[in-house]
Amino acid sequence: MAKVVVALGGNAILSKDASAEAQRKAVGSTVEQLVNFIENGDQLIITHGNGPQVGNLLLQQIAVDTPANPAMPLDTCGAMTQGSIGYWFQNAMKEELTKRGINKDVMTVITQTIVDADDPAFANPSKPIGPFYDEVQVADIKAEHPDWNLMEDAGRGYRRVVPSPKPVEINEYSAIKTVVDAGIVPIVSGGGGIPVVRQDGKLVGQEAVIDKDFSAAKLLSWLMLTS
Numbered sequence: 020m021a022k023v024v025v026a027l028g029g030n031a032i033l034s035k036d037a038s039a040e041a042q043r044k045a046v047g048s049t050v051e052q053l054v055n056f057i058e059n060g061d062q063l064i065i066t067h068g069n070g071p072q073v074g075n076l077l078l079q080q081i082a083v084d085t086p087a088n089p090a091m092p093l094d095t096c097g098a099m100t101q102g103s104i105g106y107w108f109q110n111a112m113k114e115e116l117t118k119r120g121i122n123k124d125v126m127t128v129i130t131q132t133i134v135d136a137d138d139p140a141f142a143n144p145s146k147p148i149g150p151f152y153d154e155v156q157v158a159d160i161k162a163e164h165p166d167w168n169l170m171e172d173a174g175r176g177y178r179r180v181v182p183s184p185k186p187v188e189i190n191e192y193s194a195i196k197t198v199v200d201a202g203i204v205p206i207v208s209g210g211g212g213i214p215v216v217r218q219d220g221k222l223v224g225q226e227a228v229i230d231k232d233f234s235a236a237k238l239l240s241w242l243m244l245t246s
């Protein structure tokens with residue numbers, strides 16, 4: 020039996036259609052493949068990105084920001100995307116497992132990823148979030164949001180970029196390990212995990228988005244070390 024960590028990109032979940040229905044469908048077609056690992060007897064651990072989703076959510080928050088109903092900050096938006104994408108996975112995974120007659124539980128773990136407050140990434144935004152813009156739109160956005168950083172993304176257009184510190188520790192790791200050992204399929208470290216720093220004995224959320232590939236690598240290396 021192998022432990023298999025699968026990281027599904029935010030752009031793989033939201034390619035063109037940003038509706039919940041389309042994203043749930045994209046997750047569903049991936050899940051059809053992922054359940055093969057479970058059928059083969061492997062232990063499946065799912066993680067995912069959230070770049071397009073967290074950026075879109077932030078835009079929605081900004082659009083209706085009022086003192087009575089204030090926009091949520093980026094760390095909270097990250098947590099919200101862990102919930103929504105985790106829900107799509109739980110829903111699609113249980114449906115596919117039931118269809119194949121496999122009795123297995125699926126569970127999303129809201130995950131906080133500890134990062135270094137002195138990570139140079141905080142001063143050098145690099146993680147693309149939200150939609151792609153063309154050059155005309157970029158000029159308007161720069162005028163409207165002079166504090167935003169925008170960057171060209173792999174020949175596909177411009178996107179807002181935010182700091183992306185490297186994961187140091189997965190705060191919920193021992194809970195995740197318990198879930199994995201219990202044979203439950205976990206959806207963890209969504210969007211790379213909510214970036215938090217240790218401050219005076221507390222964990223404080225950061226205005227950043229961690230790269231899910233780095234957090235997935237950290238998760239797998241810890242699972243290998245502790246199994």
Ligand SMILES: Nc1ncnc2c1ncn2[C@@H]1O[C@H](COP(=O)(O)OP(=O)(O)O)[C@@H](O)[C@H]1O
Nearest residue numbers: 027028029030031032068070071172173174175
């Ligand atoms: N259509 C594309 N053309 C060129 N490069 C691409 C394309 N799609 C993805 N890539 C490359 O793969 C990387 C990850 O793709 P991305 O769409 O951001 O993935 P994710 O699904 O992880 O959000 C990009 O930074 C880019 O380098």
Ligand SMILES: NC(=O)OP(=O)(O)O
Nearest residue numbers: 028029068069070231
């Ligand atoms: N958080 C993250 O890595 O998102 P993407 O998969 O969208 O890049």
